[in-house]
Amino acid sequence: MSDILQKLESIAVRFNEVGQQITDPDIIADMDRYVKLTKEYKDLEEIVNVYKEYKNVLDNITSSKEMIDLEDDPEMKEMAKMELDELLPKREEMEEEIKIMLIPKDPEDDKNVIVELRAGTGGDEACIFVEDVFRMYSMYFKSVGWKMEVVNSNEGGTSGYRELSFEVEGEGVYGMLKFESGVHRVQRVPETESQGRVHTSAITVAVMPEAEEVDVQLNMADVKKDTYRASGAGGQHVNKTESAVRLTHIPTNTVVECQDGRSQHKNYEKALTVLRTRLYQAELEKKELERSAHRKSLVSTGDRSAKIRTYNYPQGRITDHRINKTMYNLSSFMNGDIQEIIDALKIAENAEKMKEGGTI
Known part of the structure; x- marks a missing residue:
């Protein structure tokens, strides 16, 4: 396990370097650099603390072995053996934990996100399910302390939403939500169905890491701006002023609308x-397609047309098709209790990365 130790030692060296740099007045004066370094320091601190504990375990194993070999007193020898019996499984446990910690992180994982929900097959029932899934996510965000703001919404024919987009801010948001991208299928009896027949509808979820100005250099000469009157629920500003904004990126014909803010400037x-986020996502998807040409990822977030999950109301179950995980807690799941499935998908991704030799 000298490879792990070597890697941890180089991380500890970097941690000390960064610790010195963030006290340098020149770096403190450069806010962008200072923010990046303090974030790196915080990320490294967690693994350095584990490294110190791991090194302590290794040192104790060495001294216990020496005591067993050199000690004449049978009682002391027995104590050293007992200690070794505790330390060896502890070392194995820590090595597994460290392997996961050493898996290279997706650089996008810490970003905030833009989530877009769209009704697919199923007409009004799909629009209602968009609203149900939005509520599910909203309740989850509340439970983990993330902030959410609706960016744009288009209401369905009778109820629900044809499409709904919102921004989510918090710690490690993309790393948690990226596995939600794809087709979500619902099987249930619609309220309007008098025969009690189960209908199948679908919606698409797109989770995109929010792009900053540094991520995408946008030439504003390529962007056409239109304003129009907002429609739908939204208070007194709706239909009174041209507060809604439509932007068209001419080279890619990417169209974005925003009407839920109270002012044209905010929209x-x-x-x-x-x-910016849509253009950035297109680049990421291109890279993901190139990567998946070499490997077929089980939990890949590259293909938005893939059916990833089924919500079956008559049976009260949710099935995630990527990892063949089925749970029978649909009611609590739809009330935001989705952490178990997110954790299972993260474990599956880590297992894939370890198989690829992504640790050391």
């Missing part, structure tokens, strides 16, 4: 963020 800023 414009939000629409710009969504536009």
Whole structure:
């Protein structure tokens, strides 16, 4: 296990370097660099603490072995053996934990996200399910302390939403939500169905890491801006002023609308963020397709047309098709209790990365 130790030692060296740098007045004066370094310091601190504990376990194993070999007193020898019996499984446990910690992190994982929900097959029932899934996510965000703001919404024919997009801010948001991208299928009896027949509908979920200005250099000469009157629920500003904004990125024909803010200026800023994010996502998807040409990832977030999950109301079950995991807690799941499935998908991704030799 000298490879693990070597890697941990180099991380500890980097941790000390970064610790010195963040006290340098020149770096403190450069806010962008300072923010990046303090984030790196925080990320490294967790693994350095584990490294110290691991090194302590290794040192104790060495001294216990020496005592067994050199000690004449049978009682002391027995104590050393007992200690060794505790330390060896502890070392194995820590090595497994460290292997996971050493898996290279997706650089996007810490970003905030833009989530877009769209009704697919199933007409009004799909629109209602968009609203149900939005509520499910909203309740989950509340439970983990993330902030959410609706960017744009288009209501369905009778109820629900044809499409709904929102921004989510918090710690490690993309790393948690990225596995939600894909087709979500619902099987249930619609309220309008008098015969009690189960219908199948579907919606698509797109989770995109929010792009910052540094991620996408947007030439504003390529962006066409239109304003129009907002429609739908939204208070007194709706239909009174041209507060809604539509941006078209001419080279890619990417169209973004934002009408849920109270002012044209706010809607414009939000629409710009969504536009940058869409363009950034297109680049990420291109890279993901190149990567998946070499490997077929089980939990890949590259293909938005893939059916990833089924919500079966008559049986009260949710099945995630990527990892063949079925749970029978649909009611609590739809009330935001989705952490178990997120954790299972993260474990599956880590297992894939370890198989590929992504640790050391």
